[in-house]
Amino acid sequence: xxxxxxxxxxxxxxxxxxxxxxxxxxxxxxxxxxxxxxxxxxxxxxxxxxxxxxxxxxxxxxxxxxxxxxxxxxxxxxxxxxxxxxxxxxxxxxxxxxxxxxxxxxxxxxxxxxxxxxxxxxxxxxxxxxxxxxxxxxxxxxxxxxxxxxxxxxxxxxxxxxxxxxxxxxxxxxxxxxxxxxxxxxxxxxxxxxxxxxxxxxxxxxxxxxxxxxxxxxxxxxxxxxxxxxxxxxxxxxxxxxxxxxxxxxxxxxxxxxxxxxxxxxxxxxxxxxxxxxxxxxxxxxxxxxxxxxxxxxxxxxxxxxxxxxxxxxxxxxxxxxxxxxxxxxxxxxxxxxxxxxxxxxxxxxxxxxxxxxxxxxxxxxxxxxxxxxxxxxxxxxxxxxxxxxxxxxxxxxxxxxxxxxxxxxxxxxxxxxxxxxxxxxxxxxxxxxxxxxxxxxxxxxxxxxxxxxxxxxxxxxxxxxxxxxxxxxxxxxxxxxxxxxxxxxxxxxxxxxxxxxxxxxxxxxxxxxxxxx
Amino acid sequence: xxxxxxxxxxxxxxxxxxxxxxxxxxxxxxxxxxxxxxxxxxxxxxxxxxxxxxxxxxxxxxxxxxxxxxxxxxxxxxxxxxxxxxxxxxxxxxxxxxxxxxxxxxxxxxxxxxxxxxxxxxxxxxxxxxxxxxxxxxxxxxxxxxxxxxxxxxxxxxxxxxxxxxxxxxxxxxxxxxxxxxxxxxxxxxxxxxxxxxxxxxxxxxxxxxxxxxxxxxxxxxxxxxxxxxxxxxxxxxxxxxxxxxxxxxxxxxxxxxxxxxxxxxxxxxxxxxxxxxxxxxxxxxxxxxxxxxxxxxxxxxxxxxxxxxxxxxxxxxxxxxxxxxxxxxxxxxxxxxxxxxxxxxxxxxxxxxxxxxxxxxxxxxxxxxxxxxxxxxxxxxxxxxxxxxxxxxxxxxxxxxxxxxxxxxxx
Ligand SMILES: Nc1ncnc2c1ncn2[C@@H]1O[C@H](COP(=O)(O)OP(=O)(O)OP(=O)(O)O)[C@@H](O)[C@H]1O
Ligand SMILES: [Mg+2]
Numbered sequence: 001x002x003x004x005x006x007x008x009x010x011x012x013x014x015x016x017x018x019x020x021x022x023x024x025x026x027x028x029x030x031x032x033x034x035x036x037x038x039x040x041x042x043x044x045x046x047x048x049x050x051x052x053x054x055x056x057x058x059x060x061x062x063x064x065x066x067x068x069x070x071x072x073x074x075x076x077x078x079x080x081x082x083x084x085x086x087x088x089x090x091x092x093x094x095x096x097x098x099x100x101x102x103x104x105x106x107x108x109x110x111x112x113x114x115x116x117x118x119x120x121x122x123x124x125x126x127x128x129x130x131x132x133x134x135x136x137x138x139x140x141x142x143x144x145x146x147x148x149x150x151x152x153x154x155x156x157x158x159x160x161x162x163x164x165x166x167x168x169x170x171x172x173x174x175x176x177x178x179x180x181x182x183x184x185x186x187x188x189x190x191x192x193x194x195x196x197x198x199x200x201x202x203x204x205x206x207x208x209x210x211x212x213x214x215x216x217x218x219x220x221x222x223x224x225x226x227x228x229x230x231x232x233x234x235x236x237x238x239x240x241x242x243x244x245x246x247x248x249x250x251x252x253x254x255x256x257x258x259x260x261x262x263x264x265x266x267x268x269x270x271x272x273x274x275x276x277x278x279x280x281x282x283x284x285x286x287x288x289x290x291x292x293x294x295x296x297x298x299x300x301x302x303x304x305x306x307x308x309x310x311x312x313x314x315x316x317x318x319x320x321x322x323x324x325x326x327x328x329x330x331x332x333x334x335x336x337x338x339x340x341x342x343x344x345x346x347x348x349x350x351x352x353x354x355x356x357x358x359x360x361x362x363x364x365x366x367x368x369x370x371x372x373x374x375x376x377x378x379x380x381x382x383x384x385x386x387x388x389x390x391x392x393x394x395x396x397x398x399x400x401x402x403x404x405x406x407x408x409x410x411x412x413x414x415x416x417x418x419x420x421x422x423x424x425x426x427x428x429x430x431x432x433x434x435x436x437x438x439x440x441x442x443x444x445x446x447x448x449x450x451x452x453x454x455x456x457x458x459x460x461x462x463x464x465x466x467x468x469x470x471x472x473x474x475x476x477x478x479x480x481x482x483x484x485x486x487x488x489x490x491x492x493x494x495x496x497x498x499x500x501x502x503x504x505x506x507x508x509x510x511x512x513x514x515x516x517x518x
Numbered sequence: 519x520x521x522x523x524x525x526x527x528x529x530x531x532x533x534x535x536x537x538x539x540x541x542x543x544x545x546x547x548x549x550x551x552x553x554x555x556x557x558x559x560x561x562x563x564x565x566x567x568x569x570x571x572x573x574x575x576x577x578x579x580x581x582x583x584x585x586x587x588x589x590x591x592x593x594x595x596x597x598x599x600x601x602x603x604x605x606x607x608x609x610x611x612x613x614x615x616x617x618x619x620x621x622x623x624x625x626x627x628x629x630x631x632x633x634x635x636x637x638x639x640x641x642x643x644x645x646x647x648x649x650x651x652x653x654x655x656x657x658x659x660x661x662x663x664x665x666x667x668x669x670x671x672x673x674x675x676x677x678x679x680x681x682x683x684x685x686x687x688x689x690x691x692x693x694x695x696x697x698x699x700x701x702x703x704x705x706x707x708x709x710x711x712x713x714x715x716x717x718x719x720x721x722x723x724x725x726x727x728x729x730x731x732x733x734x735x736x737x738x739x740x741x742x743x744x745x746x747x748x749x750x751x752x753x754x755x756x757x758x759x760x761x762x763x764x765x766x767x768x769x770x771x772x773x774x775x776x777x778x779x780x781x782x783x784x785x786x787x788x789x790x791x792x793x794x795x796x797x798x799x800x801x802x803x804x805x806x807x808x809x810x811x812x813x814x815x816x817x818x819x820x821x822x823x824x825x826x827x828x829x830x831x832x833x834x835x836x837x838x839x840x841x842x843x844x845x846x847x848x849x850x851x852x853x854x855x856x857x858x859x860x861x862x863x864x865x866x867x868x869x870x871x872x873x874x875x876x877x878x879x880x881x882x883x884x885x886x887x888x889x890x891x892x893x894x895x896x897x898x899x900x901x902x903x904x905x906x907x908x909x910x911x912x913x914x915x916x917x918x919x920x921x922x923x924x925x926x927x928x929x930x
Contacts, residue, residue, distance in 0.1 A: 307786065330788030339786070347786035352779045357772070361787040364772050372524040373769045 003065070004029045004192040005050070005161055010059035012045055014405070017396035019045040020056070021216040025194075027161070027209075032183065032193045034203045034224070036236050037213035038437045039409025040394040043196045044086055046213070047163050050194075051083040052076040063161075082154025083163040086196075086408050086435070087345060088146050092139040096132050097121065100153050117156070124155050128182050142294060144175040151182070162186060164195045166408065168202055169435045172293045172463055180206050198409075198437045200229040212236055237439040245442075247449045250473035252282035256336075256426045256457035257304070260316040264299050264308075264481075273299045274481040281426065281457040286448060288460045288472035291501055296481035297461045298342060301430050304459075305339045306332050307347070319426060333362055338419040342430035342461070344408075348415040351404040355395060356384035358403050359418050391417035392443075408435045420447055427451060430461045445471050465494050479503045529763050553843055560841070560886030561855065568879035569593050572871060579870045592866045596875070599862030608742025610854065610861045612816070615750035618853030619809035620831050621838030622761055623674075627802040628844045629765055631778025632795065636681060636696025637806040638832025639703030640674040644807025645814045645822055646707045647673030649724045652731035652815060653716040662730040667811040674807020675800045677703060682799025686792035692799065700828050711824040723821035724814075733816045750812040755850055757808065762846035774798050806832065837884050856880065 007025040011018070019042040027033045035043050048054045050061065052070040060067055063079050070076050076083070090099050097114055100121055106113040118134060125131065130148045138146060147167060154162055164183075168176045183193055183206060197203060203210055203224060210227070212219040212235045219235055233241040257280065264274035274296050281287045291297055302308040304317060306329040317325045319335045327335065341347040349358050360369050360380055369380055384399035393413045395401035403411060412435050419427065429448070433441045448471055452458055462468050468475055468489070475487040477500040484500040485507035499505040569589070576589035600610040620637050627634035648670035657665055681695035711717060711724055718725040733748040741747075765771040776784040777794040785791050809831070813820055838856055842848035863876035 305786075328788070328790075329785065330790075333788050341786060346780075346782045348783070350776050350779045350783045350787075353776065361776065361783070365769055370769050372521055372528065374525065374528045374767055375769060375772060377767075 002028060004031075004063070005194075006060075006062040006065075007046070007050060008060045008062070010046060010049060010056045010061075012042075012049060012054060012056050014396040018216050019396075020049070021218075022059075023213065023216075023218045024221075025211055026221075027192045027194060029192055030187050030190045031209065032187050032195065032207050034207035034210040035194060035196045035213065036198075036200075036203060036210055036232060038215070038237060039413065039435075039440055040215075040407040041213040041236075041437075042216045043213060044165055044407060047083060047165055047194065047196065050076070051081060051163060077157050080158055080160040081163070082157055082159030082161070084147065084150040084154065084165060084167055086165040086169075088150055090138045090146060090149060093137060095135055095137055096141070096145075096149050096152075097134040099138060099149055100134075100156050104157065121152060121156060124152055128155070128185060129178075130182065143170045144172065144293075147171065147175075147179070159191070161192045161194070164193070166196050166198070166435060168197055168199060173465075174292070176202070198435070198441075200232050200438065203232065204229060214238060233438050236437065239439075241438050241442055243438075243442075245445045245449060245470045247471075248453070250285045250452065252285040252473070253455070255280040255282050256320060257281040257459065258316075258318045259304070260318075262300070262303065262310070262315045262317065263312040264296075264303060264315075265311070272481060274303070277481075277483055279476055279483065279486075281459050283425070283455045283457055284452055285473040286452050286458045286460060286471055287474045287476060288462055288468040289476050289478055290462065290465065290468045290497055291478035293463055295478050297430070297478060299481075300478070301339075301342065301428055301461060305329065305337065305341075305428055330362075333422075333424075336423075336425045338422055338424035338427045340415055340419050340427070340429040340432050344411050344415055349403040349411055351402070353403060354397075354399065355388070355393070355401050355403060355406070355414060356381050356399040358414060359384050359387055359399075361418070363422060387414075387417040387421055390421075392440075393417060409437055409440060412436055413440060416444060416447070420451060424456065426457045426459075428459045428461075431463065432460065433462075433464075433467060441467075465497060468497070469494065477501055528767075529760070532763065532767060533759065554848075557841055557843065557848075557852075557887060560883050563886045564879045564883035565596065565859075567882045568596065568875055571875060571878055572596075572866075575871065577870055588869050592869045592871045595865040595869070596859065596862040596879075599865035600858035602865075603744075604742045605744035606861060606865075608739070608745025608747040610858045611742070611751040612745060612747045613860065614854040614857035615754040616809040616813040616831065617834060617838055617857055618754040618758060618850055619805050619812065620835030621842060621849040621853045622758055622846060623802045623805035623809065624832075624835040625839035625842060625844035625846065625849050626761055626765070626805060627798060628839060629778060630774040630794070630798040631781075632682075632685075632798055632802070633693050634678070634696055634799070634802045634806075635693055635836070636677065636699045636832065637802070637809075637835040638829045639696065639700035640677040640803040640806035641810045641813075641831055642700075642703040642707045642829050643677045643810075644670035644674035644803075645810035646710050646724070647807070648811035649814050649822055650710075650716060652728040653725055655731075657730060659730045660734060662728075663733055663815060666731045666815055667808060670807040670811030671804045672807065674810065675804035678799040678801070678803020678806070679796060682796040682803075683792075685799070686795040700832070704826060704828050707822070708824045708826055711822055721821060723823045726814075726819045726821065731815060732819075733812065735817070746816060746818045748816050750816065753808075753812065754853070757805070758846045758850045761805075765846065770797075806835070809835075834880075837880050840884050840887055843887075 003026045005025070005027040007023065010020050010023045012020040023046060025046065035046070037043050045054060049056045050070065052072045052075050055071065061070060062068065068079060070079065091102065094102070097118060101114065101117045106116055121134065130152055132141065132145050132148050132152070138149065147170070167179060171179060183195070187193055195207065207224045209221055210224050210232065211221045214236060259277055259279050262274055262277040263272065265271065266273055277300065279287070289297055289300070299308065303310055306327065310317065310325050315325065316323065319332065319337060322335050324332050324335055345351065350361060360383070363369060364375065369376055381399050387393065388398060391413050394410050395406045403414070406414070416432060433444050436444060448458055448460070460471065472489045475489055475492070475497065476483050477485045477487065477497060479501060480503060484503065487497065500507070572592045573586065573589045576585055576592060577583060578585040578588050599606065601607050620641060623637045623640065624634050648666045651666040651669035652662070655662065655665060677699055681692045681699055684690040684695050685692045716724050733750050735748045738747045738749065739745065765775065773789050774794050774797070776787065776789055777791055781791055814822055834856065838849060838852045841855070842852035859879055860876050863873045866875065867873050
């Protein structure tokens, strides 16, 4: 038989929603097969069926030509199928090694044996160049490293079919290159790879074939070689997608956010994480902070939004001329701040609340949603329906869907809907388009530009240079907690930004921006 | 004042709505809900196992020989003891009131992400405070009861507040602090009980002769002649409804549950985590304190003696909250149920059974509830498999035709 994996006529519903409607997927040995589709198209669901997390309502799965029953991830394991989930499934307080062997522990005289697996895993690490510290705790290592742990987990279980659900969404460009090299290596060995991604150029770069889903239906399977990026986008959303953002020249006015002499150290004060940061964001402009992950962006956002307290004397953050350095989070919101957080599961959503309840998570106390401390559910659900409609948030039960059950991209859309619909004049958006499909990205970029044109000040933190070049009116490059350069996107290029990002070049900037570009 | 009035009028409207829109289909749906079915199944299995134990230990009271009939008699009492007469049922309701409130104390904390093991301690200090107020103050009938009950609530609330604030500020696990607060409450109350002005040496307990402070009966004894019933059961039910209302309909409930679901996400949303935890533990403590007031203030009260034992009622509260799955309205039923079983068990003693059998029954029920969600899953899986097998046979025929291969593109 030719195919390693065949999924035939797969159908799966969640209540009234048909997440997978009669879908076929066939993957050969040694093939890299991409799955493309809008947010909520059913990609993760289809893969969860292959991995035994969900049971299809209808349809057959064949492995090497033989019909199989996959009722649980254990069955998938036995069939040598491994999966890296969209949101990792690791135990934060366990070490890397413990996480890898978890569920397959060896025993020696009744005791847990970690030494035999350690050898096997070390061999895998060397062979595929998957650098991780086996003794580190998961919560202490970077997202990229966590992903390598997930990959090692699959390899340790001798997976022959590897499923990657949006593996690149959380990686830096360098890490993505590394990942792709590993994936190609796997393919060469005859393993079958299924990869979900929203980034069309990644599909072009790595995949042989691509299956496209739209709203739960199978639109087609194409040979990637002969299909252009624009064609892929069109197949996926059913219309032409505009990749470049159209926007008029920004006409910035008064400063809205002002950051002065911002310094920040790590907990035990051994390392300076932010070094004398100075900048302003003005009415009617989009400022992008570009940089490689882990150069202080997260800390900067946390200090501006109040998730972490400013500890150093002399550091000053003001919003609309009001000193908010020591203000509580709610006071900052009240002063006009909105915040699209980097981590949508940890901060952005209360996963066990439904969509409507999540839409009011930072405004529930406003007169519109309560009277005399009693929630006004009529208004709350009405408001939810409005946002769902306007932002095209898709889920199985509409405003009553639990946030946990929603697809990753739709969770992100829900947060964006909440934060841009609230009264504000300053928006911090940390990686606002992570995990979104191209159609949704187009929409978010448009929304950001509209916000700007309405006179709001916008600060975007992005790891993706394409995005930065596309939407920024002004670019600040951050490296090791310092602003290395302030650039005009029209007068610079990706290569130059790259040099600043890696610290090989430094501009003399005062960081201030009153005088615009230098 | 205006605000409070508005609040209660809203509360009233939503309760009225509940009855006006009362719809038997909805109720049926509640009862066929798997969670509820699980609880019922667990209760049934608990009683069944209790019966099996009884079969083993049953002895004919006259001959002393093993007797299956005695076991049946005992079972009949266990099942039916609480409803043999209006008096019995009145007593069941009477004793259910404090149980419901302790259950609410644990359940409320649990809904907001906290584990209140300290209901016992909160109960003990609440009891002493209520009895002190009953003995030491001179107030008109009725008002005196209210003040004594409030004293109980306040003391319980303080006892809950301490672990709450420790958790909020220093992130000390509330399980540990509430357990320690139980010990502190135990030694403290032992000392306070023997304070000469309240202690009755003849009773070896706090004096219970405080005519103006007893829980009003309000003629309920006419409905349940001969029983000890008073308005405590009505108070307990009203408080349960209030707690449900607060959790489901108010901003405070929204906020407390949000913190319970995710500390980080609620912090991000600008909710004051520290305040929420402290408030939540305070409310939980207050509920346990009120339970104590209703336990010690009735005309036929329980006695507060200086013994160095942590009151077991807090742990019963955990059971009741678990059986009611922390839902305030369900806790009304689970609290009453436990009271009912206890009444049955005390009557079982007539046939020589040890009343500790109730503890066996209750623990089995809790074990069953703990594993029932798992059992439910297994059963569901089985059902699904069967359905699939049936389906497969059908689809096998269809599949003989070549499955259609979709290639290229359909939409251009
Ligand atoms: N457990 C669940 N319960 C209810 N609905 C669900 C569940 N899992 C998924 N869904 C719904 O099924 C649909 C498909 O979800 P899925 O996660 O497969 O989308 P996706 O293609 O992976 O999207 P994304 O690109 O946003 O990750 C969504 O509308 C989602 O809300
Ligand atoms: Mg997905």
